[in-house]
Amino acid sequence: MTEVVQVSTATGTREQAVQLAESAVRGRLAAGAQVVGPVVSVYWHRGEFGTGEEWQLLLKTTVERYPALQTHLLEHHPWEKPEVVAVSIVAGSEAYLRWVADSTEPDA
Structure with a gap:
């Protein structure tokens, strides 16, 4: 069975996230994508504590x-x-995992 991962990133706007999702899926780099948000992030950046949407x-x-x-x-x-970052999907339906593999074939 093909190894599948879930990759995550975040952007400052919904539009930026949708653009990245569309370009990755159209390029067959990802089988599918979901945009979730807004979410609140709490972080250190350039030595300063911050929060943001x-x-x-x-x-x-x-x-x-x-x-x-x-x-x-x-x-x-x-x-x-x-x-x-990417995390392994350790289990999933065979049909779904096959769909991911088929959808990310560069020459499909």
């Missing part, structure tokens, strides 16, 4: 396609050092 972007892809997705997100993200 962000839009979370969750994308599903294969382990094989993750490096290309990461590169895409970092190149097109509006922030200088965005969070781009």
Whole structure:
């Protein structure tokens, strides 16, 4: 079975998150994406404590396609050092996992 990961990042606006989602899915770097928000973030940035409203972007892809997705997100993200992390999906329906794999085939 193909290894699948969920990749997350966040943006300052809904529109930015949707643009990243659309470009990643259209490019077959991710099978699908959800934009969630707004969410409240609490963080340290440049030595200062802060809070802010962000839009979370969750994308599903294969382990094989993750490096290309990461590169895409970092190149097109509006922030200088965005969070781009992946967590393994340890279980899922076979049909769903196959859909992710099929949808992220570069030549599909």
